[in-house]
Amino acid sequence: MEKRRENEQTYLDSIFEKYLNAKKIFKNKEVLRHSYTPKELPHRREQIEALAHILVPVLRGETPSNVFVYGKTGTGKTVTVKFVTEELKRISRKYNVPVDVIYLNCEIVDTQYRVLANIVNHFKHESGFEVPLVGWPTDEVYAKLKQIIDAKERFVIIVLDEIDKLIKKSGDDVLYSLTRINSELKNAKVSIVGISNDLKFKDYLDPRVLSSLSEEEVVFPPYDANQLRDILMQRAQEAFYPDVLDEAVVPLCAALAAREHGDARRALDLLRVSGEIAEREGASKVTEKHVWKAQEKIEQDTMEEVIKTLPLHSKILLYAIVLLDENGELPANTGDVYAVYKELCDYMDIEPLTQRRVSDLINELDMLGIINAKVVSKGRYGRTKEIRLNVTPYKVKNIYRFDYSLQPLLTVSIARQRRLF
Numbered sequence: 001m002e003k004r005r006e007n008e009q010t011y012l013d014s015i016f017e018k019y020l021n022a023k024k025i026f027k028n029k030e031v032l033r034h035s036y037t038p039k040e041l042p043h044r045r046e047q048i049e050a051l052a053h054i055l056v057p058v059l060r061g062e063t064p065s066n067v068f069v070y071g072k073t074g075t076g077k078t079v080t081v082k083f084v085t086e087e088l089k090r091i092s093r094k095y096n097v098p099v100d101v102i103y104l105n106c107e108i109v110d111t112q113y114r115v116l117a118n119i120v121n122h123f124k125h126e127s128g129f130e131v132p133l134v135g136w137p138t139d140e141v142y143a144k145l146k147q148i149i150d151a152k153e154r155f156v157i158i159v160l161d162e163i164d165k166l167i168k169k170s171g172d173d174v175l176y177s178l179t180r181i182n183s184e185l186k187n188a189k190v191s192i193v194g195i196s197n198d199l200k201f202k203d204y205l206d207p208r209v210l211s212s213l214s215e216e217e218v219v220f221p222p223y224d225a226n227q228l229r230d231i232l233m234q235r236a237q238e239a240f241y242p243d244v245l246d247e248a249v250v251p252l253c254a255a256l257a258a259r260e261h262g263d264a265r266r267a268l269d270l271l272r273v274s275g276e277i278a279e280r281e282g283a284s285k286v287t288e289k290h291v292w293k294a295q296e297k298i299e300q301d302t303m304e305e306v307i308k309t310l311p312l313h314s315k316i317l318l319y320a321i322v323l324l325d326e327n328g329e330l331p332a333n334t335g336d337v338y339a340v341y342k343e344l345c346d347y348m349d350i351e352p353l354t355q356r357r358v359s360d361l362i363n364e365l366d367m368l369g370i371i372n373a374k375v376v377s378k379g380r381y382g383r384t385k386e387i388r389l390n391v392t393p394y395k396v397k398n399i400y401r402f403d404y405s406l407q408p409l410l411t412v413s414i415a416r417q418r419r420l421f
């Protein structure tokens with residue numbers, strides 16, 4: 001008995017000691033986070049110079065043009081705009097030109113009211129005034145904004161990141177006002193920097209707003225594998241202890257992220273997660289093997305996010321496919337899936353969608369990679385879809401477990417005769 005306790009104790013000690021004595025991997029993991037702004041931005045010189053050229057009139061006391069910045073996700077738009085505007089603020093102090101830069105992320109600040117209120121509140125230390133984040137008539141907030149901004153001669157640069165989200169949610173009224181505000185001000189001058197990774201949103205803009213916003217445009221092309229390698233190398237030097245990264249790690253992270261439309265965020269995530277996996281394993285070096293594991297983990301996490309944010313009917317439909325899978329009945333055709341989906345809707349007291357609509361939802365789940373819906377020819381019986389699941393039933397159930405509205409589904413299973421409950 002005593003001996004067994006001793007063995008258990010040694011085992012428990014060894015768990016901690018394994019991690020304690022493991023060679024340290026990260027010198028400073030923060031450097032790999034999205035929020036970190038590096039001191040240098042490799043391969044963005046052209047865009048930095050273009051933006052500096054557009055904003056430089058400020059230093060001569062002239063109003064800069066509005067500018068629209070676009071490019072795919074992870075191409076460095078946000079980090080570059082922040083970098084250039086920080087530099088502008090720094091140098092404008094030297095030239096004694098008052099410049100305010102207001103950065104708003106329109107994923108969060110997504111209504112006309114919030115945009116205006118955030119701008120007013122940016123000056124609260126100077127004006128001693130703050131607008132509540134709800135409640136005022138929008139016109140009044142706009143009037144207050146003009147009064148506060150115009151209190152002195154200055155340049156105000158408003159950066160609207162993810163501007164497409166604002167337009168899609170709330171229309172372009174606020175942009176219309178802001179791009180015309182200069183004619184209503186005496187002292188201050190306002191310029192807009194809009195950032196987006198979705199060019200389609202331009203279709204939602206009034207042509208007059210579009211032409212004011214796009215007085216200048218700066219394009220951010222995707223990075224190729226070599227460029228991503230340079231970006232990662234620079235960060236890796238600060239993030240990891242010397243000699244812990246196997247030579248192949250950075251090039252592999254860069255190559256994998258280059259396949260995903262040259263996304264630097266993805267490349268950084270791969271490098272960070274590879275290091276975390278190596279650390280958890282108690283390994284002394286990060287190797288290619290850890291990168292492949294990281295790739296799989298990130299894909300799984302992304303899939304989880306996609307499933308979590310599906311609309312309710314798609315979630316029920318997916319659950320129908322999960323049940324069929326558990327019952328060994330996949331591949332199934334649309335009709336089979338629809339029958340189970342319909343029973344689930346009845347069980348949950350929800351009006352089912354038509355089979356046609358469900359067929360569209362099946363195509364969407366297929367496009368998202370959650371299921372595989374292959375059209376096969378059945379000779380003289382025509383064509384049908386063969387539906388398979390691309391994630392494990394366990395995974396789906398685990399995600400649904402945290403969603404209160406889906407709890408009833410989790411109690412359902414398909415009985416042997418393909419009858420529910």
Ligand SMILES: Nc1ncnc2c1ncn2[C@@H]1O[C@H](COP(=O)(O)OP(=O)(O)OP(=O)(O)O)[C@@H](O)[C@H]1O
Pocket residue numbers: 033034035036037038040041042043044071072073074075076077078079080196197231264265268
């Ligand atoms: N040239 C670069 N040098 C160093 N780091 C970079 C570079 N480009 C991008 N990054 C890093 O990649 C990540 C993503 O960059 P950023 O957020 O600027 O992309 P984005 O184009 O704004 O993407 P999204 O459209 O998804 O918002 C950030 O962590 C950023 O620091």
